[in-house]
Every structure is written in C-alpha cells, then in structure tokens.
Amino acid sequence: MDIQFSAEEQRFREECRDWLHANVPAEKRPMDAADAIAFDKAWQRRLFDAGWAGINWPTEYGGRGLSIVQQVIWLEEYAKAHAPWIGANFVGVNHGGPTLIINASEAQKEYHLPRILKGESIWCQGFSEPGAGSDLAGIKTRARIEGNELVINGSKIWTSFAHVADWQELVLRTEEGSQRHRGLSWVICDMHAPGIEIRPIRKISGQVEFAQVFYDDVRIPLDNVVGGLGNGWKVAMSTLSFERGTGFIADQVKQSQEISELLERARATGAIKDDRIAEQLMQMRAEVTALRAMTYRNISEVVRNGQPGPEASVIRLFTSELGQRLQRMALLLMGDDVLDFRYGDDNRVAEYLRGFAATIAGGTAQIQRDIIAERVLGLPKSR
Amino acid sequence: MDLTPNSEQEALLTATADWCRDNMPLEQARNRHPALWNQLAEMGWLGMTAPGMDLDHATEALVFAELGRHLAPVGMISSAVAARWSGHQGKTALALLDRDLTGGLLRVYDAPGATHALGLVGGLAALTALPSDLGGEPGLDLSAPLAHIDPAPPFTALGDPRAALHLQLLSAAFAVGVAEAARDMAAEYAKMREQFERPIGWFQALKHICADMAVRAAVARSQLLYAACSLDAGDADAAFHIASAKHLADQAAIDNGRANIQVHGGIGMTDEAYPHLCLKRAHLLTFVAPPERGVILGEAA
Numbered sequence: 009m010d011i012q013f014s015a016e017e018q019r020f021r022e023e024c025r026d027w028l029h030a031n032v033p034a035e036k037r038p039m040d041a042a043d044a045i046a047f048d049k050a051w052q053r054r055l056f057d058a059g060w061a062g063i064n065w066p067t068e069y070g071g072r073g074l075s076i077v078q079q080v081i082w083l084e085e086y087a088k089a090h091a092p093w094i095g096a097n098f099v100g101v102n103h104g105g106p107t108l109i110i111n112a113s114e115a116q117k118e119y120h121l122p123r124i125l126k127g128e129s130i131w132c133q134g135f136s137e138p139g140a141g142s143d144l145a146g147i148k149t150r151a152r153i154e155g156n157e158l159v160i161n162g163s164k165i166w167t168s169f170a171h172v173a174d175w176q177e178l179v180l181r182t183e184e185g186s187q188r189h190r191g192l193s194w195v196i197c198d199m200h201a202p203g204i205e206i207r208p209i210r211k212i213s214g215q216v217e218f219a220q221v222f223y224d225d226v227r228i229p230l231d232n233v234v235g236g237l238g239n240g241w242k243v244a245m246s247t248l249s250f251e252r253g254t255g256f257i258a259d260q261v262k263q264s265q266e267i268s269e270l271l272e273r274a275r276a277t278g279a280i281k282d283d284r285i286a287e288q289l290m291q292m293r294a295e296v297t298a299l300r301a302m303t304y305r306n307i308s309e310v311v312r313n314g315q316p317g318p319e320a321s322v323i324r325l326f327t328s329e330l331g332q333r334l335q336r337m338a339l340l341l342m343g344d345d346v347l348d349f350r351y352g353d354d355n356r357v358a359e360y361l362r363g364f365a366a367t368i369a370g371g372t373a374q375i376q377r378d379i380i381a382e383r384v385l386g387l388p389k390s391r
Numbered sequence: 392m393d394l395t396p397n398s399e400q401e402a403l404l405t406a407t408a409d410w411c412r413d414n415m416p417l418e419q420a421r422n423r424h425p426a427l428w429n430q431l432a433e434m435g436w437l438g439m440t441a442p443g444m445d446l447d448h449a450t451e452a453l454v455f456a457e458l459g460r461h462l463a464p465v466g467m468i469s470s471a472v473a474a475r476w477s478g479h480q481g482k483t484a485l486a487l488l489d490r491d492l493t494g495g496l497l498r499v500y501d502a503p504g505a506t507h508a509l510g511l512v513g514g515l516a517a518l519t520a521l522p523s524d525l526g527g528e529p530g531l532d533l534s535a536p537l538a539h540i541d542p543a544p545p546f547t548a549l550g551d552p553r554a555a556l557h558l559q560l561l562s563a564a565f566a567v568g569v570a571e572a573a574r575d576m577a578a579e580y581a582k583m584r585e586q587f588e589r590p591i592g593w594f595q596a597l598k599h600i601c602a603d604m605a606v607r608a609a610v611a612r613s614q615l616l617y618a619a620c621s622l623d624a625g626d627a628d629a630a631f632h633i634a635s636a637k638h639l640a641d642q643a644a645i646d647n648g649r650a651n652i653q654v655h656g657g658i659g660m661t662d663e664a665y666p667h668l669c670l671k672r673a674h675l676l677t678f679v680a681p682p683e684r685g686v687i688l689g690e691a692a
Contacts, residue, residue, distance in 0.1 A: 009400070009449040011620040013392050077392060271688065280688075290687045294635035298610045301617035305394040312395050322609045325602075374599070381598035384605050385578040388593045 011304070013081070020074075021081045027058060028089035037092050039354055041216070045130070045172045048095035052127025061101070061125040065109065069121035076310055080257055080303070087261040094258070096169045100124040100131035104177045107194070107247040111235035116196065120175070132173035134164040134180075134197065134221065135244065142375050143391075145188040145241070149223065150181040151195070153230065158182065158195065160203075160226040166369070170206045170219040173199045177247070179240045182233075192240030196232040203227070213361035214351025256327050260303050263327070266334045267296045273341050288337060295330050302326070318384045325376040328366035335360040394616050400450055407454050410434065411461040417572060420462035420534035420668050428464070428482055428504060437467060437481060438474035440557075448557070452564045452619035456612065459568025462672055465535050466501025468561040468679065469509040472516060476554035479507055484521060486510030487678050488543055497543035500535045500675075502527050509558070510546070511680050516554035517546035532675040534668060556622055556630060559637045559680035563618070566640035566676045567611045573647035573669040574604040577654040584656075591654075600650050607643035614639050631689060634682035641681075644673035 013021070031054065038044045055061045056070070064079040065071025072078075094101060105124045108117055123129040140146040149162025160180060167176070176197040183191030203226040208216045235243040271289055274280040280289065302323050309317045338356045339346055349357040367373035381387040396404065414430060415423070431437060436454065439446045451471065458467060466485050473483035485500040486508035499508050502525040507518050527536025578601050581592030591597050618636035621629040648670030652659035659666045 009394055009396065009616060009620055011392055011394070011617060011624060011626070017392070286684060286688065290638070290684050293689070294614070294638045294687050295610065297617075297632065297635050298614035298639055301394065302610060302613035304392060305613050305616065308393045308395040311393070319605075319609050322606050326606055326610060374595070377599040377602035378595065380602040380605050381578075381592070385574070385601050387578060387581055387598055387601060388590050390593050390595060390598070 013077075017077060017081060020078050021085060024060075024082050024085040025089070027060070028085055028091055031058070032089050032091045037095060039352070041172070045096050047092070048097055049127040049130075051092050052094075052097045052101075052125075056126045061127075062105070062121075065105070065121070065125065069109070069117055070125045071121075076307055080307055083257050084261050087258065087265050090265075096130045096172055097124070097127055099133050099169065099173075099177070100129065100175075103133060103247055104131040104175070107177065107243060108234065110246050111194070111243045113234075115231075116234060120196070129174040130169060130172050132167050132169045132176045132199065134167060134176045134178035136166045137163060138165050138220075142372055144179075144244075145192075147179060147181055147192060149178075150184070151193070151228075152184070153182070154227075156230045158228045158230060158233070160197070160223040160228060163220060163222045165220045166209075166218050167206075167221050168218045170199070170221050171208060175199060176221075179244050182237055182240075186238075189241040191238055192244075193237050194234045194240040194243035195228060196234060197226070197228055198232075201226050201228065211362060212364070213358045214353075215358070215362070217362075256324060257303060259331060260299050260323075260327055263331060263334060264296050264300060266338075267293050270334065270337055270341065277341065279341055285337075285340070288333075292330070292333060292337065295326075296334075299323070299326060299330060321376060321379050321383065324371075325373055325380065328373060328376075331366050332363050335363040394613070394620070396453060400453055403450065404453055404457055407457045411457065411463070415458075415461050415463060417461050417668065418665060420672075421529065423464065423534070425503075428466075431464070431467065432481055437470040439471065441471075441474035441480065447619075447623045448560060449616065449619040449623055452560060452615055455561050455564035456568040456571070456615065459565030460572045462534050462569070462572070462668060463565070464501050465532075465565070465672075465675065465679070466505065468558065468565060469501075471561055472554055472558045473507065473509045473518065475557060476516065476549045476551055477509075477518060479509075479518065483518075484508035484525075485679065486519060486546075488512060488546075495541075495543055497540040498530075499525060499538045499540060500527070502538045503536065511555055511558065512546045512548060514555060515548040515552065516558055517548040519544050519546045532671045534672060535675060553622070553629075555680065556633050559682065560615075560619060560622060560633050562676050562679040563611075563615050563633070563637040563640040566637070566644040566673065567608065567615050569669050569673050569676065570604075570608045570611055570640065570643035570647040573644070573651040573666070573673075574601070574608050576666060576669070577601055577604060577647075577651045580655055597654060600654060604647045604650050607639075607646055611636070611640040611643040630686055634686040637680065637682045638687060641673070641677045644676060645670070648673040 037047050059072060062071030063074050063082050064076050067073040105121060108120055137147055137149060151158035151160045176199050178195045178197040179192055181191055182193040203224040205222040206219045208219045210216050274285060274289060279285050306316050306320050306323055339360050346357050382389050438444055439451045440448060469485040470483045473479040482505045484502045484505040487498040488510055489495045502521055505521060508521055509516060509518050525538045527538045530537040581597050581601055582590050584591050614636040618632040621632040651666040655666050658664045
C-alpha cells in the first residue's frame, strides 16, 4: 500500500492543472435556465475539444481511454480550479453514457456516446414515478409493441433537465401483466417525440429544476431498447452500481474544498472560537479526509479487481450525509443573514435547501442502509 | 497510489486472523494465559517495524487492526513503539499519564514481566523503568491488567517525534479492530436471534443500526490505512492524517460498542456476554494518545 502517485500520474496532474488554469471561465454559470444550458453545452464542447471529456471512456467513442486513477486526478484538479458544475450534462456524462458503454449495441454507442461527450445532446432520467420511488420495481409506465415501435403511456417524476433534454433513459414495463423486476425495459426515449408533455415542478429552493413527464401514445423505435427487451432491471442496476462506485467522486472532491472554505470563514469571523463550532469543524475535517481515503481505497479496488467492492455503497451514503452536514455548517456560519433568503438567490441557503436531494435521489439514505445491511453484512432481505 | 493490501499482506492477515482465533479468541479476553506474551513475541508482532525487521507501518496497521479485533493485550501497542524507537525489545507496558504531568498518578497496563513502560509525556513518547513487582488487576477494561504508581516516576523522552505518531497510529488500529468486532458481533446476533417469528435483522430498525456500524468502521479503516501510508512516506501531513484516523477510530469503537449492546438487548446487559468487552476496551483506547483538535483543524501547535 502507498499513497504516492506515479511519475506519469503526476505529469498528468500538472497537465490538467495547466489547462484548467488557462481555460476555466471567469464568469459564473448563469442563473437564467436557457442561458445556463447554453453555458453548460459550450463548456462541455470546450472540454471535449481539448481532450478532457470522457477521460476513462473508450477512445472509439470519443473518450481518452485513460485509467480511473487519471479520471480521479482530473476531478480533483477540476474542483481545485473551481471549474463549472457539469450542469445539464450530468445525466448523459455520469449516468446514461456509462450505462450505454456497458449495455448498448454498437450502433447505439456510435450514435450517442460522442454526442454526449461533445455536449450536443442533453439527457434526463426517467426512473421514478408518482407511485414508484424507493420501490422502483413498482413501475407502471408501460409500452405496447406495434410493428417495430414501442407505444408508451404513463408518467415519470423528479426528472431533472426534462425541459431541455434531447434524450431520456426511460425504464418502463414492456410486458403486459408482468410483475416487479420482470418485464421491464431500459429505453432511449426521444424527448422531442409527439405525445410528451412536461410539467415543471418548483423546488423548496425556489428553482424549477425538475419536472413531471407525461407520455400519451409516444412512439419510439424498438431499436432504442438497450440491453434487450425485458432486461431493464439489470440494465438499470448496472447504472446504479456505477453511481455507487465512482459516480460521486466529483461531489467528494468538492467537499474537501468546502471544508477548507468553511474553516477559512470560521477563522475570519472568529466563529471558530466557539467550542461547539470548532468541535463540529474538527469532526467534518476528519470525515472529509477519511472520505478521500475511502474513495482512494475504492479506486484501488477497481484497479485491482475490475469493480468496486461491496463497501462502495458505504461511500455513497457517507458522502450524501456528510455533504448535508457541511451545508448545515455553512448556514450556521451565515448567522441571521439566512433570514433574508429569497427565491432566485443562488447562495448557500439555496445549496442547503437543494442539498436535501442528496439523501433522497438515486436511492434514499434508508434504502442505502438496507443495501449495506443486506449486501455488506448479510442480514436477511426484508423486501 | 494503492490502498488495498497486496497478496503478501493478504496472506499475513489471513495467518494472523487464524492464529488469533485459535490462540487469542475475544471470548477469553478477560482470562489471558500468562504464556500468551511469549507466543506474541515469537510471532514477531511486538517488533514488526523495529530496525532489522523492515516491515512498513501500513502492514503493521493492518495486522494491529486484526489483533485489536480480538482484544489483544494493549501492551502490544507500547511494545511495538518501544521496539521501533528505543532499544527495548519484547514486552513494554503501556503508561497513561495526566497530560500536564507534574507528579500525578500513573496508570500502567500489562506490567507483569515488563521492565519498562511507554506513554505520552508532553506530546512525546517516553519511557520509564518499572518496579519489578508491579502486578495488575482489571479496571474498567476487564481484559487489561492495570497497576497504579503514585506519584509517577520520571520519564525519559524518546528523541524522535514520530514515536508519538506511531503510538497514536497503533492505538487507532486497535480501535478500528474493536469497531469491526462490535459490528460483526451485532450482525451475527441480528441474523440468529428471532422475535416475531423472524430474525431481528429482518427489521429495518435493526438493519439501520447495523448499517451505521458498517459505515463508521469503513470510514475509520480507510483513514487508518491512509494515515499509516502517510507515516511511511514521511508525508508533511502525517500528523494530521494520524490524528484524524485516531479521532474517527475512537468514535467508531465507542459508537459501535454501544450499538452492539443495544442490538443484543437483555443479553447485552450481562457480564457473561461479550459485547461489553468491546465497549470497555474502546473507552480505554480513547485515553491512549488522544488526538488534539488543533492538529485536525490544521492550526499551528
């Protein structure tokens, strides 16, 4: 065991640092939704052109084909350079794309992967439904097969970027009368297809960042099924296991920036002289550094064995809850200024409020605890 | 960068776990055989990083977490530190002093058979000679024979400040072991004990207690391994990483120790059952080289 990076990795780190230093935009991501999407797309394109998109994606689809360790180095430097949040490209780059790499046909990969990396197509997710949240297998959105088309009816909810997305990773029931995990399919849905209606939903932070999506006889080619008809559960799980593996590294790196900033502020304002604040900051600084150690351990596991160990689910849970503790501390340090928060403000109060999603989206903290108890500790399955 | 054990370390860990199960089971922690110390010395565990042994702190930390999981004698920690940074081989007792040490009471663990004791004095690891007839009776930790010397005799500090980091690292490793022992004990009991006609581990209320134990143990173990590597690498931040590891390991050991008793219910309240042994050991370890807040916050001492 050692914590030293190789000479090649250190050169790569310098390469990342130099490019980011020269290219990170000075202006902030715009608040206006349309401007923000244009900003996200332009930034993604710039990353792609310079060879920084899809660092560990296969080269034949526009990636760099580098190691996962280099991917981590890039993300570390990315956060240190205060480079922009991935924004609307999140689902495509971190979710849809990796799922396609594992499960899709050659034609699907050839078409979609380069477009994702170039920021040309925006993706959204269609897993949760009004009646299927934690119980994802309770999906009711369905499709009947007519000729070489799927005809889709139903509704999805909590869909981020639905209003700007070109494509959706949509899990639905393609086998009539099927139950639970069986009879589901993972489909690439064209968000511009007739019969799709999007109703935006406002969050507790005031932002309109997600939506409910309705499907009324939406026709999608059968060729858009990924991983075969009826295999949707397996395909969806491969995405979720990716999330539990390396999908949250960016968040983890951001948290180490966050604790440094909080410490700086607590020193500047003198808040650190309050023992209760100092105690909490100490706790979080130790936890943030342990999270990095845990991430490195997980990455080492991937390098050694080709996949993350079962403890990857622990990282996912710990990251989300630690992030919320950091956001709570940021609020504490603001004092009574928090009371002046208004919808439209993009500040730490907004981050704190949006941050509640971390223990809800992509599997609640409670579901994560079930997974840890059952898969890491071997307790009996209760579902 | 690699934070997974290599095949040699894996083999060493398996051998250590097997030996502990056969010769030093947790269940006998309060009745250790007097010959145990000779066996521990023969296994080479009292001087893994001593000059001439050439093992690194990462390997040592892995092994000590395994030893700690079986509630090995706490004097192993002080013995390993003494072997690395002074000429004292074999058994060296563990000394605990008040932090501002003028006079005051000295507590000594695992004194029988040791000529010296090692502890922290003013932030440095230091040695003192022990009277030859010093015995020991169990205190809070029923698995650690404790003797008192009042007032404390004079100590001689070891020259290298890394000796104190080493002491903190190995006590963190022991605490990680305790946290994992409590986690596994709770999980096993939750699978076996039945109420409402099913294992109690079926219920989410119990599952989530156990999952939190797994999180705490995993967090502490990760930071322990990173900290050990940072000491090996001579990293400028080694003191910060080791203090963080110690803080999280102590917390995991105490919290898991407490949760383990809760999961065991009434049985957990009994002297006869084992959960209290883990909790009591965890409390003892919090007094061994406790981390300083300023070090974790990155403030100048």
